[in-house]
Amino acid sequence: MACLQRCFCINESSLQLNDDVLGLIAFKSELHDPSSALNLWTEDDSSPCSWQHVQCHPVTGRVTQLSLDGLGLSGKIGKGLDKLQSLQVLSLSRNNFSGSISPDISLIPSLSILNLSLNSLSSRIPIELASVVSLRFLDLSENSLSGPIPDSLFENLSSLRFVSFASNFLEGPIPSSLSKCSSLGGLNLSNNHLSGNPSFVNGFWSLTRLRILDLSHNAFSGSVPDGVSALQNLKELQLQGNHFSGSLPSDIGFCNHLSRLDFSDNLLTGALPNSLQRLDFLSFLKLSNNMMIGDFPYWIGNMSNLEYLDLAGNAITGYLLASIGGLKLLNHLILSHNQLTGELPASLSYCSRLFVLRLRGNGFNGSIPQSLFNLGLSEIDLSQNGFHGSIPPGSSKLFYSLQTLDLSNNKLTGDIPAEIGLFSNLRYLNLSWNNLHSRLPPQLGQFQNMTVIDLRNNAIYGLIPEDLCDFNSLSILQLDGNSLIGPITEDIGNCTSLSLLSLSHNYLNGSIPKSISNLKKLEILKLEYNYLSGEIPQELGRLDNLLAVNVSYNRLIGRLPMGGIFQNLDQSALQGNLGICSPLLKGPCKMNAPKPLVLNPFVYNIPMNSNNSVSDPIQHHRFLSVSTIIVMVAVALIVIGVLVVSLLNASTHRSLAFVDTAMESKCSSSQRSGSSATGRFSFFGSRSSSELVNNAESLLNKATEIGHGVFGTVYKASLGDEGRMVAIRKLATSNMLQSPDDFDREVRILGKASHPNLITLKGYYWSPQFQLLMTDYAPNGSLHSRLHERSPSTPPLSWANRFKIALGTAKGLAYLHQSFRPPIIHYNIKPSNILLDEKHNPKISDFGLARLLTKLDEHVKTSRFQSALGYVAPELACQSLRVNEKCDLYGYGMMILELVTGRRPVEYGEDDVMILSDHVRVLLEQGNACDCVDPSMTEYPEEEVLPVLKLGLVCTSQIPSSRPSMAEVVQILQVIKTPVPQRMEMF
Template sequence: MRFATVLVTSILSFLSIITFPAGGATTTLQLNDDVLGLIVFKSGFHSDPLKSLDSWNEDDDSPCAWRFVKCNAGNSRVSEVSLDGLSLSGKIGRGLEKLQSLKVLSLSNNNLTGAVNPGLALIPNLERLNLSRNSLSGDVPSSFSDASSLQFLDLSQNLLSGPLPDNIFQNCSSLRLRTLDLSNNAFSGSVPIGMSAVHNLKELLLNRNQFSGSVPPDIGLCPHLSRIDFSNNLFTGTIPASLQKLNSLNFLNLSFNFLTGDFPQWIGSQTTTAAAFEYIDFSNNALTGTLPATIGDLKSLKFLSLSENKLSGPLPNSLSGLASLSVIRLKGNAFNGTIPNGLFDMKLDEIDLSRNNLAGPIPPASSKLFETLQVLDLSENNLAGDIPAEMGLFGKLTYLNLSWNQLESRLPPEIGYFQNLTVLDLRSSGLIGSIPGDICDSSSLAILQLDGNSLTGQIPYEIGNCSSLYLLSLSHNNLSGTIPESMSLLTKLKILKLEVNQLTGEIPQQLGKLENLLIANVSYNRLVGRLPAGGIFQTLDSSAIEGNLGICSPLLTGPCKLNVPKPLVLDPYAYGNQNGAHDRARERSTNFRHHRFLSVSSIVAISAAAVIAAGVMVITLLNASARRRMAFVDNALESMCSSSTRSGNLTAGKLILFDSKSSLDWLSTNLDNVLNKAAEIGEGVFGTVYRAGQGQAMVAIKKLVTSNTLQYQEEFDREIRILAKARHPNLIPLRGYYWTPQLQLLVSDYAVQGSLQAKLHEHSPSSMPLTWPDRFKIVLGTAKGLSHLHHSFRPPIVHYNVKPSNILLDENLNPKISDFGLARILTKLDKHVMSSRFQSAPGYVAPELACQSLRVNEKCDVYGFGVLVLELVTGRRPVEYGEDNVVILSDHVRVMLERGNVLDCVDLEMGEYPEEEVLPVVKLALVCTSQIPSSRPSMAEVVQILEVIKTPLPNRM
């Protein structure tokens, strides 16, 4: 392939210097230019899995019949090449500059790597260039500032980095650029000035990068700009006043930056874009001041989001004049006063005014709002009065949150009319009266939270109609009567909270059939009798059932009362009596319960421990010689690397950096000094980790075990670039790699606080131990990182090695998952890797892998996560070896939970902790470590449950 490329390139160069007389021969040469140019361009692809370019034949006289190629009807020259979404791999090579009539080049959504070819800007008539959704790296070539015909440039969703060329705008006096999209990359530095030179620019999209400094003050000098998106960057300073000169601007997104200053009072004034604005998003900044009344003059405005700022003052009544508005989000500010009545007389899809200081009643809604409203969030304000009865007429409403207000209202019977409602949150809103029986007539409700009110009466039997319920919370009310048997129909239910009420009778035995239930609490009621035999109820701890009249459980010291017919004669010692033998009976009951448990759970735990211990011994013996051979290979490779370093051969490879920061430039010339024993900071299944650099330039370099890794740089490059796209606040970003057949290195960020393993188990006596808030932050952050890997990629990225040594901590103890997805660079999961995995991470390995089935899927990570959570809560290692026994942490905690003293497992070093958080977290961890993979939740579900567990009470003074 490389020989063919060189040959074709040589022929192309040769033909370019031959002179032909005028006439038909000139046309033939031009056709050959197009054919040969495309063939040379094709040779840059090393993989075409769909065989999309098979019709591209260098023997053809014309490419006009080739797939994905279009020609100009007038001169039969190629005018368009569109190769979008063909899974092509390789680089953008030469050849296209010969296509003199090419106007459109689109290569989006492929696996292209390497730098952006500067020669693309030399295509004389190119108008549209789309290279988005690839893995291109490096800088934007400065040659693009001279592409005078270019009208559309899309480089979004790549790995491009570094600052933009200083002259990208300044030398653009002849550039007809109308769209510039650099979003979803890793560009940094400030945005160069000189935008006024790009006279025709209409769309400027720089969102989701790392740009800093101020928003360019001359941005308002591009008279035709209609769309600006600078969101999710690091911009500071104020919103430039020059924006008010953009009379065509209809989309402005500056969200998720660090902008300060007052909200621009010129918004909506006569000299601004009042007639054009359709979309404004300034959310998640630090803007202050008030909203001007002139905002009501933005007659075309459809979307307004100012959430999470520091805005104050009343909401202007002029908001009701925004006839085109469909979404208004003002949450997380300090707005006061009342909600303008006219706001509920509009055709809005979403209203979010939560977390402000709004008072007064909820305005009555009109028929216009009934037809359109989908989301209504007025939570965490000071609203009072009744819940309007007409709310039940919101036919499209999916989310309703009125929690943390002072409504002192009854639930209107019409509340059950919702046909599409999935979330109803009315916590701590002063509700009185009973729960309507038809509250779930729509059967679409997934979350129902009515806790913290003054509700009375019975839980309606019709609650069983809520077939989609995921969370049901009725705690801290004055509900009475029995728990309805119909709750057993809630097969999707995962969280049930009924504590602190006046419920009576027995818990229906049918509730034991709720297999998905993870958390249940019925404490502090007037319940009696046995707990349901199945499901989670047999593993409830004492805090979930205490404070009742007579629940029968060995975990409780109080009396046991059974609702049984009179003729039935009971063993007087089974549950206790009233004749002084209570303690003896309870002791017998406890002993029976304990003895029965030992016959099942303890045997399983002991058997599992024996199997794992035996497996480790067998694998150790079988692989002893293999380890010796691997040690020999490692020593040989180390020797080769050392000799290569001395001879200068190490630099024969190339250091590829996805983020070309100046602070990493030194790596290219200092690799020889990196791989030394003094710099070693860790070792794992996939290789050894070294620390390199100083201060802000500190990085971690992993030297991979080269046996069993991909042997071709193209394949290695493709897989590593996929991992490099995994960007998340709880993932260690991959910065680059070094590759030769004998040596592969991965470059990533260095975590200043080290690993969770060191922080939890290897800290010095003088260092501060992790508190519960620290540990919960680590649990939730790790869950979010794994969820991103599992659910944001297709196929999912499986970590395969979740354990504390692979959870790194930044200066604020935020968790950063490292070493994710390295199984992708293995040619196969061989026995050496498996045996090394068992020996390096005992206790974290999912049982399906222990059976050598090698089914690497997301549920393996869920298992390892569950063990890690138990380790964080208890402070103990996942497997501990005594003189004559082996303690497996998950089995030990499960036993303690069933005995009712699971809190005895909690690490005392972390000080005070809230039981209402620790206990559900422990239970969730045990579900994650289920022996059956299908019984474990997904990481997305884990994140949802953790966020429900950690529901902070609002700070109310």
């Protein structure tokens, strides 16, 4: 009998072990394993306990832990895991799993830890997880999950200790069942679209074991009620980036263990509650970008553990009191853009660990304390205040630590201290808009990492140093509005990283150096209001990146460079010179010749700086020799040629206002940024963060993947201190342009596309290893998700919004087709590339990316357009047909059919395949067109819906020439939308 029992136990154990093996093999079969991490998993083994990444119970031999973190696995989390009936830990984070979360996971009764974070999982959170009552740790963060959190999800999960759904696309309120999780210690729901008023907060106050609560970057609104003091164990409270209003809870200071408190970027009002001073362990306090008022609290200096204090962007008044010196551990003090006044207390130097000091945009006055420059600060920003006196010399400690110095827009006088040349790590120097009377320090060219020098509008005099760019890292040089004299040094051509060069409103003379043509990255050149003479070097026409030039009010003569932007300059960028040859200017045109014709300089009243005057007497001679007549005829012929070429190319004029705007944008984007050794960033009129500019790879590491497209993977990321969200596409490198100049040229063309129905391209990053495109982030998702992945709580699109989407998309495509030569063809129009803003206005994304391909025909033949099944024009598969804008018409036609019907372009049934265009055509011919309208639309005008359906069929014609142009589509839609009586009058 004992033998029989022993044999029975052995057979039962073998059966159980086989279940584990079979379950893991079935799970593996659904995966793509690029690094062969699971190669040793084989069904021939009787037990999986020796397999890598698998742990078993020492007694029963059953699998208890499966940890596959960071192995690069992709595919779907399929069946098989439910066989692992003793599994306690399932961790699959930092992979590329896609699809939905399998409900079969809920069939594992002993599961206590489930970590699926940092993948590409989509769809909704399965309600079946509510049955895993043993669950203690649940992390689904940084995926693409959408829809509401199931209301009853937490009903039976009283054992939960930690929950994170951060960085998804979840919406709706927080379920009330969460209050049942009485053991919860950490909750992170940040970076979603969750909303509602804070009535749920009372439920949180009952979670007395809560240590971490992060609801940041959602859409919560209303006031935060008192009662937070019930959370006696709370250490971190982060509610930033919402729409909370009212005052801070008055009892916030009774959370005795609180170490991190962040309510920034909300709508809070009132003063800081006095109870805050009770928080003895608080090290991080950020309340920036609210509407808080009241005096700067006197008790702030008693918070001895405070390391980070940010109250910027409020309306706080009063003085910075001497008690601030009591914050011995403080490393960040950020009080910018408030209404603080008075002098800086000398006791500020007692904050010996201070690393960042930002007091920009207040009313501080007095002199800058010398003791402040004895600290090891990395960033000093005292700009836009009323400081006077001289700039203190630095100390040896500051020489090595300082990276950013901004003292602009004050009343500083005296010299630029010689010690400034000792700041070996300085990257950003801005002393503009002061009254500094000094020569340019000769050490300016010795900064190895300097990217921005801005000394505008001072009283700086003398020559421009010849060694200004010895280390070739300088991106922005602004010296305008000073009293500089002498020629522009030829060595300026060594500044090959320059994108902005502004030397206007000085006393510079001599010719414009040819070496400027070496500045291949130069985008803005401002030389107006000087004494520059001679011709503009023809070599400057080769600067392909040059976007704005101003050489007005100098003594320049001769023809303009033939290439680049010079043929399209506005009159305001050229006027006030002696004889520049341009059809935009009136007056004589003077050319360099062996016996030059000398013009009367007093024909022009050349305005200079207030201290400048034109006093050079120039003789006015007339040469009537035969050689002079020949020269005159030759000059006339050349001028006529220049006029003809200029008239043919003067289609695009840039105004002087653009120069100033671009200059400020460029200055902003490069501020506090270092140059990359392996790649380069370029921004189109947007402000970048130093973190982004300095390290593109770290940006991708913290970014969240939100989708895949034809041309690469799309991420969302937060930039800068303000946490602005952008979308980042990491381009697939196959067949992409590998030349940085070619890539730059093509992307800049896309960057010029500006239309209300196009997603804005913000900039790009290029390196030999990878390329990134940065665009606006659309938090409301795509038309595809709104049509086919809509949650039950989200109302369906109304006909008015559907028509708005159809018309707006047509306008955006018409702009791409008509405003560029050659036209920008999208090639991949489909609902997933139509993004929606909060008012359901469409924004076309991914336009023009085919321009970045070296060989489009080879690209089209690949399988990359498989994801656009049903939207791809048939001619793209036929090399004998000319590919043009009509390709977009086909995808657009299919898109509006899908918009009206709510059905996909191709649907697979059990026995047949439904082609949407054929389906609509048959119903129209039978007179049953209304049968194909999306049933979720309860009301719609037939007089608009039927013509739109017919338009969709015309656009999807198999013959490209039978399709209308996109401009004609816009006109047709506008006629359809016109009220019937008016429409009849039109015909």
